[in-house]
Amino acid sequence: MKETKSGPGQERRSGSWLQTLALGRNPKTTLIRAAVLAAVCVVLFKWVLLPVRVQGISMTPTYADHSVHFVNRLAYLWHEPRRGDVVGIRLTPPNGWSAPHIMYFKRIIGLPGESISFVGGRVLVNGQTLDEPYEKRPCDWNAAAVTLGGHEYFVVGDNRSMAKEEHDFGRAERSRIVGKALL
């Protein structure tokens, strides 16, 4: 026959088990760890990895409308943006290290000094057709050649099946590129 015991001692044991689970064996250390973790998260997600929610269809199918991604602000500390990178571009001029709340999310197809044009939906860089494996939808855009300045990049969305007039694209100054899309 089994005996079951219940009483204040058992409640106390159960209470301490819950406390250990929630706060650890040493609550003071756990609280310090939690505070450090919170501080790291604030710094990381406010200044370094900026969370962005995509609004609009200009980057589909690569980035779906209303999907959440991150922009890595440290991506271009050691090298300049490259062709094919998806980047966040701020709308207002840079203001110190403050992170913008709203950005364009576009792909770089042209680098400083290059000439970019659209002919029958194909991108020409200095007259040569650009291979774009991410471009999966039909496009019939035509646009005259644009020569980029020394600090300018040509950016465009991946969804070029939409009307050219409804799609924001063009030259972006280097200083406005916030960082590279991480995911």
Next chain:
Amino acid sequence: MKWPRVILLAVVVALGAWAWVALHPDPERLIRRRLDKIAHAASYGPNQGYLAKLAGAQSLADFCATNIEVNIDVPGRQEHRLAGREDIQQAALALRASVQAVTVTFPDVTVVVNADRESAVADLTLQARLAGERDMFVQEVKVTLQKIDGQWLIVKAETVRTLK
């Protein structure tokens, strides 16, 4: 020097600093506060009566100089030019008549106050959520302000093409 005197001195210095800031407010901070008020005045809820619409349009026009110039050039839409406070009021009234509710915010603002401290330029991101629209409207805008009769008023506002 005894401790009570040190504390008293610290309190006096702190009060003096506070009074100095209150009497000589930083123009950039005043302009940012002003822009927040403009965004609030430009926003409105649904089911407003005609008088409320008129008052809202008037309050928005009050933030503008009498000779204000507004240039709106947005891709895919016709270019618009407005001149004078009256035009602003009429445009605000027309918007209130055609769109049921609008929420305007300026989430990113960069203010540069000129050396004369009587004029300034604010580059801002305008974010507008229109009732019935799924996506929000976003546009870079350059606003020139001037201190007229002690108040920062908009003398010029123009849309800017971020991607040229």
